[in-house]
Amino acid sequence: MLENLTGRLQGVIKNLRGQARLTEENIADAMREVRMALLEADVALPVVKDFIAAVKLRAQGKEVLQSLTPGQAVIEVVNDELTSLMGKANEGLNLAAVPPAIILMAGLQGSGKTTTSAKLAKLLKEQKKKVLLASADVYRPAAIEQLKTLAKQLEIECFDSNASQAPLDIATATLDFAKRGYYDVVIFDTAGRLGIDEAMMAEIKALHAFLNPIETLFVVDAMQGQDAINTAKAFGDTLPLTGVVLTKLDGDSRGGAALSVRHVTGKPIKYIGVSEKVDGLEPFYPDRMASRILG
């Protein structure tokens, strides 16, 4: 993933490293290259603008210009700003609720919600949590069955809902079941549509109001590029999201979503999906991602 972006940025880095002295012109040239590389990687324009302005400001400062290795100092500034663009440090799940802590999964159809619900359940089970999976995805044929199958494979309990039930009824019954069974965490999967529509938003808002989740995670496919960001923004305007899960980073994503989503929505990326398999979910570390991007 992100090979193109890394390749282009490495070209800039190589040039900068070779400079014993930096002038404003050198810096401006380098920034032009970085800007192009980010735009080609599908990073949202306002994000690119803010990023370049921040790097330029620091690169023209005394600390860099008077450094013995100014080229290297600029590279460090770029690394630093890339990291803070994605959120500085890893932000984990907040499960500090009167049990059961509820995690509501939101996102469009095909984004990877169901798979991510199972992956997350697996991670939490490994942390010795008693986890209940549940699905109110009553529109996509076989979505509920898909979650049940994954749960079975992971030996995790899945609430027995079916597609003829209303989502709010499923939520009510799930909560009741979880309380009676002393579950620590409930991961509640919801219906996505192909695009954003009012009915979907109204439904998930009602589920949110009823379940009062401590975490509302927005699941988004990194391969969607700029669209991923627009969708994230629309969901974020409707629901009080607490975090984002960026899926399919193992695919040929150009990187734009990873770099833009935090800046555009103000919400941290908490996890990334790195394979189709049930163990393909990792906590997201902005600094590691920045280093990976810079190669």
Ligand code: GDP
């Ligand atoms: P939903 O409609 O949002 O519930 O989406 P699904 O969970 O059914 O996922 C849609 C497709 O994306 C499935 O084929 C998943 O296997 C695949 N998928 C989900 N997450 C990832 C990921 O991180 N990497 C890859 N390569 N595929 C993924």
